[in-house]
Amino acid sequence: MEGVLLAVAASLAVFALTIAYYISFRRSSCRANLPPGSFGWPIIGESIEFLFGKPEKFVGDRMRKYSPEIFKTKIFGEKTAVLCGPKGNKFIFTNEQKYFTSFRPHSMQHLFRSYKTKAAAQAQAEAEAQAQRQSSDESKMIRQPGFLKPEALMRYLRKMDSISRQQLAIHWSGKEIVQVYPMAKTLTLTLASHFFLGVNNPERIARLVKYFDDITVGMHSIMLNIPGTVFYRANKAAAFIRKELVDVIQEKKQAMADHGSPPMRDILSHLIAMAMTTTTTGPAAAAADYETADKIMGLLTAGYSTVATTITFLMKYVGLHPEIYEKVRAEQMEVALAASKKGEGEVLLEWEDMNRMKYSWNVVCETMRMVPPLQGMMREVSTEFSFGGHTVPKGWKVYWTVSTTNKNPDYFKDPERFNPSRYDEDGEAPPPYTNVPFGGGPRMCPGKEYARLAILAFLHNAVRRYKWQVLDPHEKVDGDMMPAPQNGLPIRLINY
Template identity: 40%
Template sequence: MDLFLYLIYFILFSVSLIIIILASRHKSTSTNLPPGRKGWPVIGETLEFAFTAQRGKPEKFIKDRMNKYSPKVFRTSLMGENMAVMCGASGNKFLFSNEDKLVTSWWPNLIKKILYFPSLLNDASTRDLTKPHRALLQFLKPEALKQYVEIMDLMAHKHIDMDWAPNKEVKVYLLSKKYTFALSCRLFLKIEDSEWVARISNDFDHIMAGFISLPIDILGTTFNRAIKAKNILHKELIEIIKKRKKELTEKRDLAAQDLLSHMLLVPDENGKVLNEMEISTYILGVLLASHETTSTAITFVLKYLAEFPDVYDAVLKEQMEIAKSKGPEEFLNWNDIQNMKHSWNVARESMRLSPPGIGGFREALTDFTYEGFTVPKGWKTHWTVHSTHKNPEYFPDPEKFDPSRFEGEGPAPYTFVPFGGGPHMCHGKEYARLELLVFMYNVVSRFKLEKVVRNEKITYNPSPIPANGLPMRLQPHKM
C-alpha cells in the first residue's frame, strides 16, 4: 500500500483516538512520576521507538533516555499507554521478583487482536492464555526434551542435505526459518507434510509484519493482512484439533508425544481441558514464538562464527570430538548436548549482542514506588535487554564478541536476560537451547562459513533481521 494512503489512514485513526482519549481518560494526579516525556498525543514516542529499531539501533531509544532522565527508570508513552521503563539489573530484578504481586503480564492490544479469537479477546472471564499450562510444562520438561534431540538431529541432517549441501551459497536467515518452523510443526502438531508447512508459513510472515503495523483494519493494509492470516491459521488449526480429538477418542493416538496431544489430554490447574479456540490460540502463539526467535538466534550465531575464525575453530573442535564419538547412523543424544559447553557460550554471547527479542511488558496491579518514583496502578512497565546487554557496567568492552564472559559463574544475575526471568521466564528456553545446538552441530561439522556481504545492514522487526538474508558461502570440510 502506498505511503499517501497510509498517511490518510493514520491521520484519521489518530484524530479518532484523540477524541476518545480526551473524553475518557483523566490526567494522573500523581506528582512523583518517573522522569521522562509522553511525546505526541496518542502515539507518544512509538514512532521514534520503531524508527530507531528500523535503523538497526534499537538500544538507542533506551540508552538516550537513560542518559537524559535516569539510568534506573524513565517514563514514556508507547502504543497509546503510559509506560515506565525499568532499567538495569535492578529494574529487571524488581519486575521479575514482583510478578503477580505488583505487576502482571500484559500484551499490547495490537498483538491480542492479531492472535486471539474475538470471543477470547472480549471475554474477561476467559482464563489467561499467557500463563503457563501443565500441558506445555510437561511437553518441555527435561524428561520429555531428551527424546526430542534425535528428532531435531534427524530433521536438521535432512534439511542440510536438501537445502544447504547442494548449494555453494545460501541465505541463512530464510533457511533457518524454514527449518525451525518445520521442526515446530513436527514436535508441536506431529505434522510432517512439507507442502502444508510451506503454505502456512507465509501466513505466519504476515502476522509477524502485523505486530509492528498501524492497527488499521482496512483492505490492503499490513494489519488487515495479519488479521486475515490469523483467521486462516485458526481455521487450519481447529481442523487439526478436531481430527486429533477423534484419534484420541478412538485410542489411535494415545502415545503421541506432540504438544497438541498433551493439551488435549492434560487438564489445566483447575482440572479443565482447554476448548478448541483456546488451544488454537495457544498453539498459534507458541508456533510464532518458536519460529521467529529461534531462527533469529541461529542466524546470528552463524553470522558471528563466520566473522570470527578463532571462535569458529574452537566450536568446530568441540563439535568434531562429538562427531567422532558417533557411529555412522547414530544421532545426537542428551549427553552430547551437555558436552557442547563452549558452543553454548558462543550462542549466549551471540544472544547478548543480537538478542532475538527486545524484552517484555507488565501492567501495574497497584500503585508502587521504585527508586523514589511512583508508578500508578494501570500503567504499563517495560523491561528491556537493551539496558543491560551492552552496558559496560555489566559487560566490559560490550561490543566485543567474547564467549569467555559465560565461563565459570558467568554474568551477574539479571544482566543477561534473553529469556526474561521470574515466573514468566520463557518456558521454551531449554527447547531453544537444544534446537540451536543441534543445528550448530549439523552446520559446523560439515561446512566452513564465509559471509558474502561484509557489512550487511541489520534491521529489527522486532527481532533482528539481516537486510539481505545473510548470504553465506559454504566450504565443505574435506573428509
C-alpha cells in the same frame, strides 16, 4: 426563563466538577512522584519513535535525559514505566507475583484472538467460562512440569537432531551459495510444528513461513487495520494460519475418535483432550477448536521467530570469526566422537552430549547479546510500587528491555566485540541480570531449554559438514523489534 437558568447552573456545575477533578488529578499525580519522562503525542504517545527507531537509541536517549534508573513513556496506547539496568531487571523478575501480572500489547491480543463463525460466536459466553477454568491448567501443563521441561525435551532431542540433518540436506546439499535466514525459518517452523502439533509434513509447514513472518512483524505494530499496513497483513496471516490449525485440530480429533487416544507426545493432543472433556459438538466445540488454535498459534510463533533469528546471526558471527569457528567445530567433533562410541548405526544426539557443548553455548549467548532476538516484554502493574525514588501506579505497564544492559560498557568490556570467552568460568563474568534474552523470574521464557537444544542441534550438524564464508559482512539488518538480514544472509559453503 427558569429552564434556561437551570441549564446554565447545571453547565456551570459540570464545568466546576471537571476543573476540580483535573486539579485533584494533577495534585495526586504530583504527590505520587511519577517517573520523569514524556507521554508524547495524544493517543499514539511515543509508539512511532519506539517502533521505528533503534531500541537502544530510544531507551538510551531517555535514560540520559530523564534518569538512568526509570522513565515514563506511552507505547502501544499504554502509560509505561521503563525500568533500566540490572537493578530494574532484577526488580521486575523478583517481584513478578507481588506487583505484576502478564500483559500483551493490544496488537498481539488482537492477532491471537479467535475469529469464529457466527454459530460459534453465539457460544462464546459458554466457551469463555470454560476457557477461564482451563487456562491455568493449560499454562501449568506447558510450563511445569510440562512439555518444555528438560525431562520432556530429552525424549525429543533425537528427533531435533534428525530433523536438522534432513533440513540441511534438503536445502544446502550440493549448493555453493545459500541464504541462511530462509532455511533457518523453515527448519525452526518444522521443529515447532512437529513438537507442538505432532505434524511431520514439511510441505504443509513450509507454505506457512510467509504468514508467520507477517504475524511476527505485526505483533509489535500500530493497530491500523487498512490495506497496505503491517497490522492488516498480520491480521490476514493470522486468519489463514488459524484456519489451517483448525483443520489440523479436526483431523487429530477424528483420528482420536477412530483409533482411540494416541500417546500424548505433543501439546496439541493434550489441549484437544482437555477441551473434549467439557465440550461435545456444535457451536461450543467449534469455539473450543478456535481457542485451541489461538493458543497453538502463539506457541508456534514464539518457537519459530526467535530461534530462527538466533540461528541466522549465529551463522554470521561464527562465519566472520575463523578462530571461533575452529573452537566450535573442535568441540562438536569431540561430541560426535563420544556419541559414535555408544553403538552402531545412525548415532543421534543424547542429553549428555548437549552438556558437553559449553563453548558452543557461550557463542550462542554472545550472539543473543549482540543481536537480541527479542527486545523485551511488558507487564501490567497490579499493585502500586516505588522504584528509584518514583511511584508507578496500579494499571500502568512496566517494560523490561535488553537495551539498557546488553551493550553497556559498564557491564560488558568492549561491548561491540564478539567475544564468547567472556562467559568462561575464568572470563569477565558479566554481572547478574545484564544478559537476559529469555527474561527471568517466574515468567522467564518457558521455551528457553527448547531453544537451546534446537540451536545447538543445528550448530552441531552445520559445523560438522561445512565451513562457510559470509558474503556481505555489512548486510543491512531490517527491523529492530524482530531483526532480520535484508538479503537473508547469503553465505558460500565449503563441504568437508
